[in-house]
Amino acid sequence: MAENSPRGLADVVAASTSISDIDGREGRLSYRGYDIHDIAGRISFEECVHLLQRGTLPTQAQLDGLTGELADGRRYGAVATSLLPAVVNSGTPMEALRTLVSALAIDDPDAADASIEADRRKATRLVAQLPVLVAGYEAQRSGREVPDADPELGIAGTFLLQITGERPAPRAAEIFDECLVLHADHTMNASTFTARVVAATLSDMHSAITGAMGALRGPLHGGANEAVMKTLSSIDGDVSEVDPFVRAELDAGRKIMGFGHRVYKTEDPRATHLRRMSEELAELTGNRRYYELSRRMEQVVLDSKGLYPNVDFFAASVYHALGIPTDLFTPVFAISRMSGWTAHVIEQHEDNRLIRPDSDYTGPHDQRWVEISQR
Numbered sequence: 001m002a003e004n005s006p007r008g009l010a011d012v013v014a015a016s017t018s019i020s021d022i023d024g025r026e027g028r029l030s031y032r033g034y035d036i037h038d039i040a041g042r043i044s045f046e047e048c049v050h051l052l053q054r055g056t057l058p059t060q061a062q063l064d065g066l067t068g069e070l071a072d073g074r075r076y077g078a079v080a081t082s083l084l085p086a087v088v089n090s091g092t093p094m095e096a097l098r099t100l101v102s103a104l105a106i107d108d109p110d111a112a113d114a115s116i117e118a119d120r121r122k123a124t125r126l127v128a129q130l131p132v133l134v135a136g137y138e139a140q141r142s143g144r145e146v147p148d149a150d151p152e153l154g155i156a157g158t159f160l161l162q163i164t165g166e167r168p169a170p171r172a173a174e175i176f177d178e179c180l181v182l183h184a185d186h187t188m189n190a191s192t193f194t195a196r197v198v199a200a201t202l203s204d205m206h207s208a209i210t211g212a213m214g215a216l217r218g219p220l221h222g223g224a225n226e227a228v229m230k231t232l233s234s235i236d237g238d239v240s241e242v243d244p245f246v247r248a249e250l251d252a253g254r255k256i257m258g259f260g261h262r263v264y265k266t267e268d269p270r271a272t273h274l275r276r277m278s279e280e281l282a283e284l285t286g287n288r289r290y291y292e293l294s295r296r297m298e299q300v301v302l303d304s305k306g307l308y309p310n311v312d313f314f315a316a317s318v319y320h321a322l323g324i325p326t327d328l329f330t331p332v333f334a335i336s337r338m339s340g341w342t343a344h345v346i347e348q349h350e351d352n353r354l355i356r357p358d359s360d361y362t363g364p365h366d367q368r369w370v371e372i373s374q375r
């Protein structure tokens, strides 16, 4: 029996990884040794997928190869296709997509192959399929067709095209591409840890990713981006309403979504980029409301609680400005994080040991059984 385990495994090192690293005091994040400030806005999501899943920034030939594999892997199979109408309108998009991701396993051509090579192929296909599944979900519930993918647009631009039905402005596609890079991996966050726990039983890639989808959806993790948008839209008046709103929430003992972080004790480096994108989109769209409410909220929460915005906070106003429906914000997070999750499953399978921590028993001892009639 372990004693004095930190609640929520805070500061416990649960795995070794060469995929990403965080310095929570300094507010630094790197993917395979590249500082996020150096690569955000400079590499495409496809390059990021190569970096995380295959270990290096790709050469042009490698990128062309991966782009071809992603295009080939995009189509999802008959089982997910037949399930789609049943899961649309029967719960939240994340519930539907978790189910659909699980269903992708059944049609996967490598379903029966547990090798690392098959893991790699599944990883590429999952990155390619999730945006198309989200677009299929959106089209199904809106009663329209999914526009064809445009190879010139890449994953980010094609997703915006397929969700909104309109070809995105070049800058909008670039901004969304950067969002996907920023959300791609984050060491032992709850959903990645979940994926690794599942993978470590020598279960399969799709089971691990289905578990990760379930963990991401919660409002303390990826679900916070949707909650932030709901918070911002619940404020009726101008920025002067932010102070009393935050005070009332804190007085009622409620958390302000999009603030605080288990690891960062200073600004989340991804928030720096998302804040800048939120401001740029406010200028481009001529609608500064959510950016300005966000800026005020950031100041009030910092002054009153000493908490900084995390990745989910400015992502909300950015996704809103890009025309993404609020209930698809967390699925968008999953589209990006799929690259990191799958890389972690491969890494776990490459050097596996069952993940099985201990627990502190807090129940009674030495109880004696009595007849049911005597209890």
Ligand SMILES: CC(=O)SCCNC(=O)CCNC(=O)[C@H](O)C(C)(C)COP(=O)(O)OP(=O)(O)OC[C@H]1O[C@@H](n2cnc3c(N)ncnc32)[C@H](O)[C@@H]1OP(=O)(O)O
Binding pocket: 008, 189, 219, 220, 221, 222, 224, 254, 255, 256, 257, 258, 259, 260, 261, 262, 263, 305, 307, 310, 311, 312
């Ligand atoms: C992609 C991501 O997953 S980023 C995180 C997304 N989640 C959110 O934005 C939800 C809001 N934030 C939170 O709930 C937390 O900050 C977490 C879950 C991110 C981190 O949690 P933990 O490290 O476990 O911190 P914990 O929840 O124990 O909070 C520590 C203290 O700060 C307070 N606190 C933390 N976050 C917030 C917040 N957003 N609003 C108000 N108070 C907060 C807690 O109430 C607690 O106060 P107490 O010590 O007086 O009880």
Ligand SMILES: O=C([O-])CC(=O)C(=O)O
Binding pocket: 185, 186, 187, 188, 189, 190, 221, 261, 262, 263, 310, 311
């Ligand atoms: O690292 C965490 O705990 C949560 C987070 O920011 C992420 O998953 O991006």
